Amino acid sequence: MSEPVLQVREFTVEFWVDGVWYPAAIKMNFDVHAGKTLAIVGESGSGKSTTAMGIMNLLASNARTSGSVKVNGKEMLGASKAALRKARGKEVAYIFQEPMTALNPVYTIGFQIVETLRTHFDMGPNQAKERAIELISMVEIPDPEGSFNKYPHQLSGGQRQRAMIAQSLACDPGLLVADEPTTALDVTIQAEILDLMRGLRTKLNSAILLITHDMGVVADMADEILVMKDGHTVEHGSADQIFNRPQHPYSKQLLAAVPKLGSSAKRTLPAEARKQMPVMKMENVTIAYPKRGRVPEFVAVRDFNLEIFPGEIVGLVGESGSGKTTVGRAAIGLLPIKSGKLEIMGNDISKATWKELFPIRRHTGIVFQDPASSLNPRLPIGESIGEPILLAGLAKGDELNHKVEDLLEQVELPRSYRNRFPHELSGGQRQRVGIARALALTPDLLIADEPTSALDVSVQARFLELLLELQDKLKFACLFISHDLAVVDILSHRIAVMQNGLLVEEGDRDDILKRAKHEYTRKLIAAVPVPDPEEQRKRREARLASK
Amino acid sequence: MARKDKAVEIVNDANENAIANKETEGLSQGQIVFRRFIRHRAAMFSVVFLFILITVVFTSLDWRIGNKDKPLFTIPGWWKYGFEDMPELRYADCPGGTVGCPTIDGIPFLDGDGVSLGDHPFGQDDIGRDYLALVMRGAQRSILVMFIIGIIAATLGTVIGAVSGYFRGLVDAALMRLVDFIITVPVIIIGSVIGFHYGNKGAAFLALLLGLFSWTGLSRLVRGEFLTLREREFVDAARVAGAGNRRIIFKHILPNAVGVIIVSVTLLMSGAILTETALSYLGFGVVAPDVSLGLLISTYQDAFTTRPWLFWYPGIFIIAIALCINFIGDGLRDAFDPRQRRRLSRKDKANARNMASRTEVA
Secondary structure, rough: OOOOOOOOOEEEEEEOOOOEEEEEEEEEEEEEOOOOOEEEEEOOOOHHHHHHHHOOOOOOOOOEEEEEEEEEEEEEEOOHHHHHHHHHHEEEEEEEEHHHHOOOOOOOOHHHHHHHHHHOOOOOHEEEEEHHHHHHOOHHHHHHHHHHHHHHHHOOOHHHHHHHHHHHHHHHEEEEEEEEOOOOOOHHHHHHOOOOOOHHHHOOOEEEEEEEEOHHHHHHHOEEEEEEEEEEEEEEEEEEHHHHOOHHHHHHHHHOOOOOOOOOOOOOOOOHHHHHOOOEEEEEEEEEEEOOOOOOOEEEEEEEEEOOOOOEEEEEEOOOOOOOHHHHHHHHOOOOOEEEEEEOOOOOOOOOOHHHHHHHHOOOEEEEOOOHHHOOOOOOOHHHHHHHHHHHHOOHHHHHHHHHHHHHOOOOOOOHHHHOOHHOOOHHHHHHHHHHHOOOOOOOEEEEOOOOOOHHHHHHHHHHHHHHHHHHOOOOEEEEEEOHHHHHHHOOEEEEEEEEEEEEEEHHHHHHHHHHHHHHHHHHHHOOOOOOHHHHHHHHHHHOOOO | OOHHHHHHHHHHEEEEEEEEHHHOOOOHHHHHHHHHEEEOHHHHHHHHHHHHHHHHHHHHOOOEOOOOOEEEEOOOOOOOOOOOOOOOOOOOOOOOOOOOOOOEEEHHHHHHEEEEEHHHHHEEEOOOHHHHHHHHHHHHHHHHHHHHHHHHHHHHHHHHHHHHHHHHHHHHHHEEEEEEHHHHHHHHHHHHHHHHHHHHHHHHHHHHHHHHOOOHHHHHHHHHHHHHOOOHHHHHHOOOOOOOOOHHHHHHHHHHHHHHHHHHHHHHHHHHHHHHHHHHHOOOOOOOOOOOOHHHHHHHHHHOOOOOOHOOOOHHHHHHHHHHHHHHHHHHHHHHOHHHHOOOOHHHHHHHHHHHEEEEEE
């Protein structure tokens, strides 16, 4: 076999914190060959990003590295700053998770690509521009000449990521390090970006080091897989090996935690539930963000119809910007509706004022997307959980403390956590606190706005289990908003699909997943990555054939 | 290279967050801030120094409770003269034929008679008043002015900024135009007008009126903070829980904006002491027979070449107080900013590397 593009031996990264070295990656050994993809998989905190950054010495000043990293045979650890600068971009290029922050917002994408080109090659401005346009067309951004002069904010998320890739490819790097390249993107765009990366790999014969937590993406891309946990390499093998014959219990656990589309048992709702008065009823609801200054009014949701019956979980699916969160917020009166009729528990709140909404608040709860932002960082979590009870005037003092402790127990957190602050909890624990708060008043309607999108797969699996258990016990109705069809599939009795503010399709789970009528729904289902390389290959071919 | 710098920054952030989690295990927000503040050497030194300075200044002169001329009782200060006493002017031993020079002797080896304060350590003014007593009185006035302006401006600025940032719309527009209006008129001119009309009502009254005009910057900052914080999801969460506007503002948002408030209030306070100085220097601040540090400097500005001590001592006090407050503000800013991390110095790194290599060899 030929010389590997990247050879990593006994590579260790440690961080200096409060007088102690904390290891973040321990004795890593791997090779990446030209035209191949190595995926490093692991949950947050496992050290996968640290490894990727450590290779090019992009770590913070309190880090130290040991071992050996060779790029095209040249040792990179301990290399001079000038040598590193030369290698960065030219031999090793990075693609980052968040294209909006990794591209400089005050320069056009063309300028940024030209800059990279001219730093590394002796090139005139016109020649560089030509090459830049060539690169932009290579990553399939529409209208390359026009896009050259566009600023990052003028491009969509997917296009930005493409621009980022174009810049990374500017110097034909031998090694492309992609750190969660599609995590910030919708599934359909994710599929396109992955197709693009695969195409480039064959065209340019680059080696790719892919960092991701998404097993679906791994199945789609990787030739070889390295599973990491707490800085250690847990398992290392070919994609086929890891997916079909995982050896280590952690790899098995990781694979088992990935929700698979259409594999969970069907959840049925007793027929009489549908005959009761719906908990929430939306009739021709239109929600608009009013115009502010010169920004015109923006209609986020148009003519929306949805009913949720007692004890029913309705999954609301759509891509970012489709208006699904807007629907969720309006459903509990956080956003006013422009026209149409919104009823909660039989009360018409279409035109309710803040004061009139207070009684409704007792019957509704919401779990927000980002557990870090939805808990007040300066309040102990016990106070956050107890707030709805206190404000509803149901309990005070010791009685309130009791209730809070019971709620904590319900979401399987220790009672002593009452006095902790949000930053002392992990993401999964915070989200449980979010549920405890939403359930504090035993609501009839729970809105769950992408509650698992910030969580690792194994944490997500446990969270969904908990939510189902609680729902079985308390029988609340739930509007579960998610971009992930596989998650919605596990939970929902019914699924509603949204696109561009319109309800595209609505029906029983099987109706949507197996007999989708609308083309958009079918596209959405086809784009969901499946953690199975074989299956993924078939779907990819089908997708390309249909183009 | 813009992209790469950005890249390095992103990585640094990621690492810092990971480490922040480790570092803040089992500590409340207040404790973390306190620990970070304690670690800030300049700020801690300033806190101690300012505390000592205030104690010394406020215990130096007699406090007369009740009527000025016939006090009910007097709390004696540690200094023998009052700022209105007029002991005899000293003519002897002064350089260049000047009068009332300082008698403080802090350098024992120059003339061989050891360290001593003498009768008038800071010297005397034209009519023989003890300059140490004057400086002490001036420092009292200046510190009083500083705290009054600080408290009034902090209250007004926080409340107005919070209200306009939280409610936005019409309330915001009206309040911010008021702010614009006040900002466009220089404080020094407002102070001059106030001082001209009300200077004789005492330093506290002047400070009160100045405080009514110096909250604008703070209110802008607090408004900005509220505009971002009100969009955070925990505010929506509180609203869903049934919280009213007042509860959301004071219980949920304000504690999160406290960093900005404390920092800009300390800056405002050190600014206030300089405003008072400037006004008194122009003759509009504190008026005789009362004294303030600024007034002392302006009164004796002609004496700078012949009797520089009349300039030095009030100047040193102004600088010391303003610097202390600024350092404390700096320390608080660092302590409240979660992104502020202690960097490893090169020495720390080298030490750590040595230690590590030694253990490896062992």
